[in-house]
Amino acid sequence: MKFYICIKQVPDVNAPLQIKEGQLLQDTDRMILNAYDASAVEEALVLSEKHDGEVEVVLIGPDKAKETLRKALAMGADKGTHIVTEDESYDSAVYSKILTAFFNDKEYDYIFCGKQAQDTDSGLTGGMLAMQLDLPYTTNAVGMEFENGSILVKRQGDAGQEMISVPSPGLVTCSNDMNEPRIPSLKGIMQSKRKPVDTISTGDLGLSEDDLAVRTQILSFEEKPEREAGRKFEGEPDEVAREVAKLLDEEAGVL
Amino acid sequence: MSSLLTFISVNDGKIKRSSLEVLSRCREEAERLGLDNEAVVVAPDASNYSEQLSGYGVSKVYVVEDPIFKNPLNTPLLKALDAVIEKAAPRVVAFASTEGSKDILGALSASRNVPALPDVSSFEVTDSGVSGKRPVMAAKILSSVEAKGDTVLVSVRSGSYDLTESSSEPEVETIDFSVSEEEIKVVLKEILSASGDRVDLSEAEVVVAAGRGVRDEEGREMISELASVLNAGIGASRALTESGAYDPSLQIGQTGKVVSPQLYIGIGISGAIQHVAGIMNSKVIVAINKDPDAPIFDIADYGIVGDLYKVLPPFIEEIKKLKVS
Ligand SMILES: Cc1cc2nc3c(=O)[nH]c(=O)nc-3n(C[C@H](O)[C@H](O)[C@H](O)COP(=O)(O)OP(=O)(O)OC[C@H]3O[C@@H](n4cnc5c(N)ncnc54)[C@H](O)[C@@H]3O)c2cc1C
Ligand SMILES: Nc1ncnc2c1ncn2[C@@H]1O[C@H](COP(=O)(O)O)[C@@H](O)[C@H]1O
Numbered sequence: 320m321k322f323y324i325c326i327k328q329v330p331d332v333n334a335p336l337q338i339k340e341g342q343l344l345q346d347t348d349r350m351i352l353n354a355y356d357a358s359a360v361e362e363a364l365v366l367s368e369k370h371d372g373e374v375e376v377v378l379i380g381p382d383k384a385k386e387t388l389r390k391a392l393a394m395g396a397d398k399g400t401h402i403v404t405e406d407e408s409y410d411s412a413v414y415s416k417i418l419t420a421f422f423n424d425k426e427y428d429y430i431f432c433g434k435q436a437q438d439t440d441s442g443l444t445g446g447m448l449a450m451q452l453d454l455p456y457t458t459n460a461v462g463m464e465f466e467n468g469s470i471l472v473k474r475q476g477d478a479g480q481e482m483i484s485v486p487s488p489g490l491v492t493c494s495n496d497m498n499e500p501r502i503p504s505l506k507g508i509m510q511s512k513r514k515p516v517d518t519i520s521t522g523d524l525g526l527s528e529d530d531l532a533v534r535t536q537i538l539s540f541e542e543k544p545e546r547e548a549g550r551k552f553e554g555e556p557d558e559v560a561r562e563v564a565k566l567l568d569e570e571a572g573v574l
Numbered sequence: 575m576s577s578l579l580t581f582i583s584v585n586d587g588k589i590k591r592s593s594l595e596v597l598s599r600c601r602e603e604a605e606r607l608g609l610d611n612e613a614v615v616v617a618p619d620a621s622n623y624s625e626q627l628s629g630y631g632v633s634k635v636y637v638v639e640d641p642i643f644k645n646p647l648n649t650p651l652l653k654a655l656d657a658v659i660e661k662a663a664p665r666v667v668a669f670a671s672t673e674g675s676k677d678i679l680g681a682l683s684a685s686r687n688v689p690a691l692p693d694v695s696s697f698e699v700t701d702s703g704v705s706g707k708r709p710v711m712a713a714k715i716l717s718s719v720e721a722k723g724d725t726v727l728v729s730v731r732s733g734s735y736d737l738t739e740s741s742s743e744p745e746v747e748t749i750d751f752s753v754s755e756e757e758i759k760v761v762l763k764e765i766l767s768a769s770g771d772r773v774d775l776s777e778a779e780v781v782v783a784a785g786r787g788v789r790d791e792e793g794r795e796m797i798s799e800l801a802s803v804l805n806a807g808i809g810a811s812r813a814l815t816e817s818g819a820y821d822p823s824l825q826i827g828q829t830g831k832v833v834s835p836q837l838y839i840g841i842g843i844s845g846a847i848q849h850v851a852g853i854m855n856s857k858v859i860v861a862i863n864k865d866p867d868a869p870i871f872d873i874a875d876y877g878i879v880g881d882l883y884k885v886l887p888p889f890i891e892e893i894k895k896l897k898v899s
Pocket of ligand 2: 324328353377379380411414432436439441442443
């Protein structure tokens with residue numbers, strides 16, 4: 320059983336940020352493994368422990384994103400590929416193209432992606448990749464198990480959950496509602512330093528500049544319209560509760 | 575290339591409000607640019623919705639009808655949309671952002687080789703494609719984005735546009751459809767529905783949301799009672815969907831749903847940015863929390879500092895009185 324997990328390094332949304340002349344300034348030291356991808360790695364590790372599998376991770380990103388690849392290896396992934404690109408303007412379509420080129424000559428049972436990147440919430444790469452590789456897929460997995468050689472995915476839909484069986488080879492995008500990703504142990508961290516990492520370029524995958532042209536772009540950033548803090552009511556619970564209820568009726572008109 | 579096409583999501587014989595919001599926006603844009611305002615319905619009973627759509631200034635409805643669409647499966651839907659886009663060649667295909675549309679947006683973008691702008695909070699059609707705004711960094715800030723292409727896919731967060739009505743007599747065009755078992759590739763084994771008769775959270779006019787401060791059955795009963803008095807949808811923070819106290823489909827926020835009610839009441843919720851990301855489209859926000867420094871108070875219109883177990887009983891009682899009078 321062979322799993323490939325696509326992982327992305329993203330800025331920590333909790334870190335302070337600033338917007339100057341439409342540009343986003345943030346602390347580049349606070350980069351993390353995308354939470355949804357961490358859940359995907361965790362799930363693959365659990366499944367491979369149970370079913371004697373192998374877990375490889377692949378990351379596209381700048382040189383400094385290697386630390387994120389190491390983190391996944393420290394969690395327990397067996398091997399990593401780092402496709403180095405310094406271009407920060409790439410969109411999901413470009414990342415999915417690079418991943419498609421990477422997977423073209425690979426053999427695997429399942430590819431897992433995160434359901435979205437937690438900084439941009441795009442959520443496109445997984446579906447694009449599945450289509451380009453012509454794989455059966457499902458999205459927003461909140462649980463998985465093996466059943467008769469296929470993965471049975473519990474998918475969170477709009478109203479309830481759907482049990483969807485995805486045959487191998489296939490692709491699943493993962494929610495962070497699936498599990499609690501393990502924190503790498505000291506031993507895991509030590510071992511990760513000796514695990515194999517392939518470092519390649521998009522050129523190695525046969526991709527040209529034209530192949531990597533974006534059709535969607537972020538032009539600028541801005542503060543969102545401020546939601547002002549309203550009034551705070553403190554005091555006797557009985558009194559404040561009744562007062563706010565009345566205000567909702569008379570002032571806000573929402574009852 | 576002279577139309578805007580809105581994908582109409584339906585549920586239990588009704589068009590989802592969020593789709594009508596998107597359709598209303600597309601009509602404004604179509605009028606501004608002199609384009610046709612078209613819609614597509616993909617459902618087992620797709621032809622039943624043309625009448626509901628006639629109130630929204632639609633000139634043409636593409637209908638794809640097949641029993642297979644009873645089930646939430648991506649491949650048949652992709653095939654249907656592929657055929658409709660091929661036929662309509664629209665400038666824009668606009669979706670309400672739901673788990674259903676998120677399931678197919680990337681794949682459709684790849685199969686049609688057209689760009690996609692997911693989860694925008696506003697958009698306009700431009701000469702070269704679409705430009706819009708999207709919340710990023712867990713909705714802490716907005717980004718201005720653009721997509722260039724003859725056809726662009728856009729999905730829109732619920733609550734981003736108001737419904738505007740305008741009557742029309744839409745022409746109905748039925749698209750032939752069939753799909754084989756091999757094409758479907760994945761197998762739907764079972765649908766586990768959350769208890770059915772609840773108010774749909776993403777459409778609810780009032781939302782009562784419970785957080786970790788709601789620590790026991792007694793607390794959950796108070797939540798249910800408040801929700802029933804207000805005819806509200808019940809939502810929850812991740813703390814309570816994770817613990818199993820509430821069904822995962824009730825989670826509000828970055829991982830969960832975006833809600834856009836007139837009134838949102840957060841009870842025992844701290845206001846982590848990932849939760850707040852899902853409630854910013856609420857008109858009025860009320861928070862009940864015993865910690866005066868809880869971040870949710872920074873965005874609440876009315877904040878009650880207090881123990882929810884003491885605040886809720888008189889709150890519910892007073893609302894009951896006000897509702898009767
Ligand atoms: C990638 C990612 C995605 C996420 N997506 C989501 C999401 O979609 N939705 C979501 O909700 N979270 C999400 N989270 C988790 C989020 O960061 C918070 O952990 C979560 O929202 C906390 O839930 P809470 O406010 O209920 O709990 P807590 O933060 O523990 O807050 C509980 C609050 O209850 C108050 N309280 C306790 N007792 C009482 C009482 N008796 N009376 C009144 N008040 C009381 C406390 O003062 C406290 O403020 C996500 C996190 C990540 C990393
Ligand atoms: N640069 C990248 N490297 C590896 N995987 C990626 C990259 N970008 C996106 N992905 C995968 O695609 C998922 C969705 O990303 P997005 O479409 O950006 O929201 C992520 O959770 C990853 O699994």
